[in-house]
Amino acid sequence: xxxxxxxxxxxxxxxxxxxxxxxxxxxxxxxxxxxxxxxxxxxxxxxxxxxxxxxxxxxxxxxxxxxxxxxxxxxxxxxxxxxxxxxxxxxxxxxxxxxxxxxxxxxxxxxxxxxxxxxxxxxxxxxxxxxxxxxxxxxxxxxxxxxxxxxxxxxxxxxxxxxxxxxxxxxxxxxxxxxxxxxxxxxxxxxxxxxxxxxxxxxxxxxxxxxxxxxxxxxxxxxxxxxxxxxxxxxxxxxxxxxxxxxxxxxxxxxxxxxxxxxxxxxxxxxxxxxxxxxxxxxxxxxxxxxxxxxxxxxxxxxxxxxxxxxxxxxxxxxxxxxxxxxxxxxxxxxxxxxxxxxxxxxxxxxxxxxxxxxxxxxxxxxxxxxxxxxxxxx
Numbered sequence: 001x002x003x004x005x006x007x008x009x010x011x012x013x014x015x016x017x018x019x020x021x022x023x024x025x026x027x028x029x030x031x032x033x034x035x036x037x038x039x040x041x042x043x044x045x046x047x048x049x050x051x052x053x054x055x056x057x058x059x060x061x062x063x064x065x066x067x068x069x070x071x072x073x074x075x076x077x078x079x080x081x082x083x084x085x086x087x088x089x090x091x092x093x094x095x096x097x098x099x100x101x102x103x104x105x106x107x108x109x110x111x112x113x114x115x116x117x118x119x120x121x122x123x124x125x126x127x128x129x130x131x132x133x134x135x136x137x138x139x140x141x142x143x144x145x146x147x148x149x150x151x152x153x154x155x156x157x158x159x160x161x162x163x164x165x166x167x168x169x170x171x172x173x174x175x176x177x178x179x180x181x182x183x184x185x186x187x188x189x190x191x192x193x194x195x196x197x198x199x200x201x202x203x204x205x206x207x208x209x210x211x212x213x214x215x216x217x218x219x220x221x222x223x224x225x226x227x228x229x230x231x232x233x234x235x236x237x238x239x240x241x242x243x244x245x246x247x248x249x250x251x252x253x254x255x256x257x258x259x260x261x262x263x264x265x266x267x268x269x270x271x272x273x274x275x276x277x278x279x280x281x282x283x284x285x286x287x288x289x290x291x292x293x294x295x296x297x298x299x300x301x302x303x304x305x306x307x308x309x310x311x312x313x314x315x316x317x318x319x320x321x322x323x324x325x326x327x328x329x330x331x332x333x334x335x336x337x338x339x340x341x342x343x344x345x346x347x348x349x350x351x352x353x354x355x356x357x358x359x360x361x362x363x364x365x366x367x368x369x370x371x372x373x374x375x376x377x378x379x
Contacts, residue, residue: 002039002076002117007068007106008375010034011056012367014331021143023172023203031056032332033101034359035063036375037109039076045113046359047105048332049277050303051098057369060376062102066093068378071106076117079110083283096255100280107281108307116354123310123349126286133346134312136305136323137197138162139330141169141186149182153189156196159325163345166195166223166320172203172213180216187220195223197249202230207239214244224249224271237268247271252302255279260288264295273302273322276311285311293317303330307355309340309347321347335363 015029033051038044051059070085086103093099115125124131138159141152152169159167169186171179187196198217204210210228217225224247229236231253241248249271254260255278263269272292276285289299289311299318301308312318323342324330333339338357341348350356368374 002041002043002113004037004071004074004076005040006038006377006379007063007071008036008038008377009060009063009068010364010375011051011060011369012335012364012374013056013369014334014367016331017328018144020329021173022170022201024201027053027329029053030331031369032335033059033063033105034335034364035105035109036359037071037076037106037113039113039117041117043113043117045109045111045116045354047107047109047112047277047281048304048307048335049101049105050332051101058098059101059105062090062093062099063106064376064378066090066099067102067106072379076110076113079107079114079283082110083107083281087280100255101278104277104279104281104284107283108276111282112354119353121310121349121351121356122354123313125354126282126310126314128314129316130313131349133343133348134309134321135166135319136164136309136321136342136345136347137166137168137195137300138164138345139168139322139324141167141199142329143170143173149185152182153185156186157189160190160194162325162342164194164323165345166197168197168199168226168322170201171198171217171225172200176213176216179213183217183220183222192221196220197224197226198222199226200228202227204228205230205233207236207243210236210240211243214240214246218244218246222246226250226273227252234263234266234268237263238266241267241270249273249300251275253278256284257287257291260291264292264297269297271298271300273300275302275304276307277304278302282307282311286315289315289317304332305340305347306332306336306357309349310355313349323347335359335367
């Protein structure tokens with residue numbers, strides 16, 4: 001049975017081509033924490049996460065000093081036990097944020113390693129519901145300097161022309177009147193039959209303000225309003241869900257099944273956007289998705305289509321994968337050697353073993369924070 005021989009970790013920082021704004025923040029670069037877990041049989045699995053726009057080394061330290069030592073010498077197939085070992089070890093350092101992202105990427109790497117060892121694509125190794133393609137929505141509509149509602153509409157129309165049946169845009173940064181102009185332009189551009197998702201990125205801090213915006217949005221039939229409040233404000237999500245016909249979606253920064261259980265118990269969301277690279281890895285993501293199924297709640301995971309496509313393929317209550325048609329915002333794709341293909345708005349699943357791609361080592365060296373020694377290895 002394969003045992004874990006080493007864990008290597010790296011932080012890469014990739015500048016955005018254009019400074020990009022959300023409702024509550026502006027981003028100019030992305031830090032990604034990368035791991036490689038190698039077995040005694042010479043097979044390597046990979047994991048990765050967004051580690052923030054600065055201070056990505058916090059996640060690296062969590063992997064290198066806290067979590068990786070719990071894996072060395074252990075059987076790689078003991079995934080559930082290793083997850084619990086890492087989670088128990090993190091008690092004093094915090095079971096959210098960068099530490100939980102460290103658990104997430106190591107757990108993802110274990111699943112990738114084991115699927116590669118079995119010579120199966122990850123979606124088949126997980127027990128697929130579908131084996132060829134999964135539905136995706138085109139994610140964009142960001143605030144850029146000089147970007148007009150007309151330009152936003154053209155962007156959304158381009159996604160529909162490419163075959164996507166669902167598109168997403170950012171909201172919440174401007175006044176209700178200005179936002180309505182943007183949403184109207186987007187809806188007119190995509191037509192009435194396309195799912196139009198709205199992402200507020202924690203724009204509001206109280207229900208009355210959120211409702212002022214919802215009244216402007218409702219005539220344009222949004223498919224959901226995403227992250228109207230901060231992730232800790234479960235009660236506000238639940239209250240808003242009672243007062244607007246727009247479906248509330250959230251969960252992209254949520255961690256662990258316990259948080260999700262409270263969110264589901266309080267009906268704070270009818271769509272959860274749990275991110276396997278944030279919540280605790282594939283192991284925890286699967287638990288959360290199964291929990292959501294018991295509430296009749298749909299899962300549409302956030303970001304990283306590269307890891308979420310096989311998870312959606314293996315999860316009956318998952319509907320969409322978030323897909324970024326370019327590398328302007330999710331520029332992680334510059335770090336990998338093989339991209340998912342799109343066919344009529346669906347993502348074509350990799351058929352190679354595991355996740356189906358590897359890190360592009362030349363790109364990793366280019367963007368690594370430590371260019372002299374990109375990878376640190378724990379043995």
